[in-house]
Amino acid sequence: MxxxxxxxxxxxxxxxxxxxxxxxxxxxxxxxxxxxxxxxxxxxxxxxxxxxxxxxxxxxxxxxxxxxxxxxxxxxxxxxxxxxxxxxxxxxxxxxxxxxxxxxxxxxxxxxxxxxDGSFLVSRKPIDFFKWDMLKGKVLLGQRKGGMPEMVSEYVQVKQGIRPKVDNTIIQNVDFANLGTAFVSGTGDFVQLFEPVASKIEAEGKGYVVASFGKDSGKxxxxxxxxxxxxxxxxxxxxxxxxxxxxxxxxxxxxxxxxxxxxxxxxxxxxxxxxxxxxxxxxxxxxxxxxxxxxxxxxxxxxxxxxxxxxxxxxxxxxxxxxxxxxxxxxxxx
The missing domain is CATH 3.40.190.10 (Periplasmic binding protein-like II)
Structure with a gap:
């Protein structure tokens, strides 16, 4: 719909x-x-x-x-x-x-x-010095179209010189509640997650928080x-x-x-x-x-x-x- x-x-x-x-x-x-x-x-x-x-x-x-x-x-x-x-x-x-x-x-x-924004970018591998252009050519497990988390994600990417869905692939057909599970199961190179899911995955060593959408999108x-x-x-x-x-x-x-x-x-x-x-x-x-x-x-x-x-x-x-x-x-x- x-x-x-x-x-x-x-x-x-x-x-x-x-x-x-x-x-x-x-x-x-x-x-x-x-x-x-x-x-x-x-x-x-x-x-x-x-x-x-x-x-x-x-x-x-x-x-x-x-x-x-x-x-x-x-x-x-x-x-x-x-x-x-x-x-x-x-x-x-x-x-x-x-x-x-x-x-x-x-x-x-x-x-x-x-x-x-309250979401964080989680990487499959640890990145000591993350830069947003690292999303180019990658698959991002994102949020639903029209929702604020996804809009903030795309806004941050554009500010950083990235063309969302052109310079990268954004998957948007996974339910909010299943994003963490999908990522741990092998979907995507990066995922946009809220807490405490992001920290739980990080504590399990199955993902690593590398950036904050809230810091880079403004109030x-x-x-x-x-x-x-x-x-x-x-x-x-x-x-x-x-x-x-x-x-x-x-x-x-x-x-x-x-x-x-x-x-x-x-x-x-x-x-x-x-x-x-x-x-x-x-x-x-x-x-x-x-x-x-x-x-x-x-x-x-x-x-x-x-x-x-x-x-x-x-x-x-x-x-x-x-x-x-x-x-x-x-x-x-x-």
Whole structure:
């Protein structure tokens, strides 16, 4: 299914459920401050969110957050517009795709969590002094077309004088969850992976992290919290309380060691070796992946547009002020 058809399908679902979702919100007793939160995947990349959960920052705001993994950008946005999620954590690009369909109840970005790409380039062999032009003539096991990781990969390559899919081969038909397994099984010379998969493969001696896409692509609103305009209109206090908790978690992460952070988020990753967890946390902190406040910066938003334009995925622009609301973030910081 093409990206356009997927988005059209999402909008169709949205149109069908808007009325009923609105009724559901109004019928919910005010004493039950529940938030259904869908995340695009479960990753240490989203550490401040898990800190907010484990440290009880949502509970302090009178919120009960029900977190679930939607497993993919399209599924995550579908969860929002169908009414099965109140808030979602996913890339800003999804709201741009939806905005292009002129929805009656647009998806609004209201709080930023990560400000860089969170993926790494993993090589089959160790490379002491990696240069991006080493991708020329090679096979890269990449991410899905239209998704932010793949767009960032192509953006970085172009900046380094590489013509993606011309100077190299990019495989894009492997599911996100199976990328690490496919690489270990022998597919590709390089693979683009998120943590902790990259570090797990490295610890097993089956691959080696040689570069960071986040360092070389610049800051952008990579992963943000999004809700429907109708929820902002009907339950602004919920959105504010949610943002307050996220900001408190961001500040907590900023002011604590990776060892202390690991202690807090361990329940979210019970099967992950502590040494690997510390390595992952150190990588994300060292490259400034976690936003220290929830404001979605306009300059970073325009950098996102450049990344999408480079990939040929920005068919029409969505004005910043139409899909971004910084009121809750600014109030939380006050």
């Amino acid at each position: 093409t990206k356009a058809l997927k988005i059209s399908f999402i909008i169709l679902i949205f149109t069908t459920f808007t009325f009923f979702a609105g009724c559901s919100d109004s019928a919910t007793p005010k004493t039950q401050e529940k938030i259904r939160l869908a995340e695009v995947t479960h990753s240490i990349f989203y550490t401040p969110l898990y800190v907010a959960i484990e440290k009880g920052f949502f509970k302090e705001q009178g919120l009960e957050v029900e977190l679930f993994n939607a497993n993919g950008g399209d599924k995550t946005m579908t969860a929002l517009v169908s009414g099965s999620a109140d808030i979602i954590l996913v890339g800003t690009e999804t709201t741009i795709y939806v905005y292009s369909q002129n929805p009656k109840d647009p998806a609004i970005n209201f709080a930023q969590l990560t400000q860089t 952008l609103p990579y992963t943000v919290f999004i809700t429907r305009q109708s929820m902002i209109n009907q339950s602004p206090e919920k959105v504010q309380k949610f943002t307050n908790a996220i900001y408190k978690a961001q500040q907590w992460v900023e002011n604590h060691t990776i060892e202390e952070i690991a202690d807090v988020i361990q329940p979210q990753f019970q099967d992950l070796d502590r040494k690997i967890m510390l390595r992952v946390l150190d990588r994300y902190r060292s490259q400034g992946s976690w936003a220290t406040d929830p404001i979605i910066d306009e300059a970073e938003y325009h950098n996102l547009e450049r990344v999408m334009e480079n990939a040929g995925e920005l068919k029409s622009k969505a004005p910043y002020e139409k899909i971004v609301n910084t009121d809750f973030a600014r109030k939380a910081m006050r």
